[in-house]
Amino acid sequence: MPNHKHIPFGIMLQGPGSHMNSWRHPASLADASVNLRYYIETIQKAEAAGIAFAFVADGLYINAKTIPIHLNRFEPLTILSALATVTSRIGLAGTVSTTYSDPFTVARQFASLDLISGGRAGWNVVTSPLEGSALNFGRSQAVQHPPHPERYRIAREYLEVAKGLWDSWDDDAFVRDRATGQFFDPAKLHALGHKGEYFQVEGPLNIQRSPQGQPVIFQAGSSDDGIDLAGQHADAVFTHATAVQEGVQFRERVRKRATAHGRAANSVGIYPGAGIVTGRTEAEAEEKYQAIRALVDIEDALRYLGRYFDHHDFTGYRLDAPFPELGEIGRNSFRSTTDHIKRTAAEKKQTLREAALEAATPRTPFVGSAEKVANTLIAWRDAGAADGYILSFPVIREGLADFIELILPLLQARGYFSPVLQGRTLRENLGLPCKTSRYAAQSQPAPV
Numbered sequence: 001m002p003n004h005k006h007i008p009f010g011i012m013l014q015g016p017g018s019h020m021n022s023w024r025h026p027a028s029l030a031d032a033s034v035n036l037r038y039y040i041e042t043i044q045k046a047e048a049a050g051i052a053f054a055f056v057a058d059g060l061y062i063n064a065k066t067i068p069i070h071l072n073r074f075e076p077l078t079i080l081s082a083l084a085t086v087t088s089r090i091g092l093a094g095t096v097s098t099t100y101s102d103p104f105t106v107a108r109q110f111a112s113l114d115l116i117s118g119g120r121a122g123w124n125v126v127t128s129p130l131e132g133s134a135l136n137f138g139r140s141q142a143v144q145h146p147p148h149p150e151r152y153r154i155a156r157e158y159l160e161v162a163k164g165l166w167d168s169w170d171d172d173a174f175v176r177d178r179a180t181g182q183f184f185d186p187a188k189l190h191a192l193g194h195k196g197e198y199f200q201v202e203g204p205l206n207i208q209r210s211p212q213g214q215p216v217i218f219q220a221g222s223s224d225d226g227i228d229l230a231g232q233h234a235d236a237v238f239t240h241a242t243a244v245q246e247g248v249q250f251r252e253r254v255r256k257r258a259t260a261h262g263r264a265a266n267s268v269g270i271y272p273g274a275g276i277v278t279g280r281t282e283a284e285a286e287e288k289y290q291a292i293r294a295l296v297d298i299e300d301a302l303r304y305l306g307r308y309f310d311h312h313d314f315t316g317y318r319l320d321a322p323f324p325e326l327g328e329i330g331r332n333s334f335r336s337t338t339d340h341i342k343r344t345a346a347e348k349k350q351t352l353r354e355a356a357l358e359a360a361t362p363r364t365p366f367v368g369s370a371e372k373v374a375n376t377l378i379a380w381r382d383a384g385a386a387d388g389y390i391l392s393f394p395v396i397r398e399g400l401a402d403f404i405e406l407i408l409p410l411l412q413a414r415g416y417f418s419p420v421l422q423g424r425t426l427r428e429n430l431g432l433p434c435k436t437s438r439y440a441a442q443s444q445p446a447p448v
């Protein structure tokens, strides 16, 4: 019987860890972000512990100011395809931008990963915050990076196309009857014939449906436009939340948009990022947090903060003056994140120094003793602020080991975690139904 209290966890695989200087930590491998053996070791450890999916973030533009873990890293679908072959249960979610890619190619890549992995693929749909990305995709001026609302309009149409392409073949379309010579049933093949504002895609896709029907769609973006996209298309939203009440309000906003698009209110799972630093006691957790914090100086922290504001240079501002007025700077970039940083700085009356150090090494609600962190994970879940979590560890080797050893047993003892992945597909492990093809759904007999 499924355990309805079970919390599904994803783990961010981001080289040595989520912290910008995690490569310098003694527990890390300095070359972790391009070390295949390390990725295999990490994902196998997560899978053995019952973590439901691995999650690979991405970016499409770097410069000399970019933080180390983003300067040199694997392309998500390539590393996930490699990891698919050394795992059997854990889900594999990768980030691909709808602003700088082509829907036919990407639908095909995810369909391939989904088949290679036996139905374990997930797509983190992002719209690319950094303006410089335009320079890497044949657009000569950074100003050609589409504005924030337009990026979401493109994403909406892009997902319609991708989902349409994934329904190209009915589940049983490939007959492969050697005796009659019939390879496929033409009645079970559907061309898309999409002609829209941004894309013209005839289809069909040249790959069959996977065991989970379609890959799981995650959406990462928390502005009004991002939430609307999630309400229309996503199975789950990856979001930042810093307090349980904020998370509950976020869920309500997602639910409203899901119903506005004719979907069930609870059809979109809420997955806050949980940045975890823990230990047996508060003192031990604090010691680990301080060791991580000591990896950055103020110049590093300003650089880290600047990335959210499209690599804005904060070095010319007074460090101990109140957080500066920035007007529209960065609003075409990580909008929901920059809005949050500005709001927090105003509420907590932070100086620039304080805001930058906090951004570089956030003291999240998930920093503390294992008991405290387990209680917080459960409290958010019970309050409705989280259906599951996407775990990030500032230093993965240290943090994942602590999470498995100290926190999972507490959750298990309280009935919130079972260490064995019950499902074969990612949809099963997230409690999502297999995605029925639109054509199969149309041919269902009408309910009496």
Ligand SMILES: Cc1cc2nc3c(=O)[nH]c(=O)nc-3n(C[C@H](O)[C@H](O)[C@H](O)COP(=O)(O)O)c2cc1C
Binding pocket: 056, 057, 058, 059, 060, 095, 097, 125, 126, 127, 128, 129, 220, 221, 222, 223, 224, 225, 226, 227, 238, 239, 240, 273, 333, 334, 335, 336, 337
């Ligand atoms: C939790 C979260 C995770 C994100 N992950 C990525 C990522 O891996 N790669 C990327 O290019 N953008 C990522 N984004 C950026 C969004 O896709 C989007 O481009 C940007 O945040 C602006 O959208 P928003 O204002 O709706 O949040 C992320 C955003 C959020 C909130």
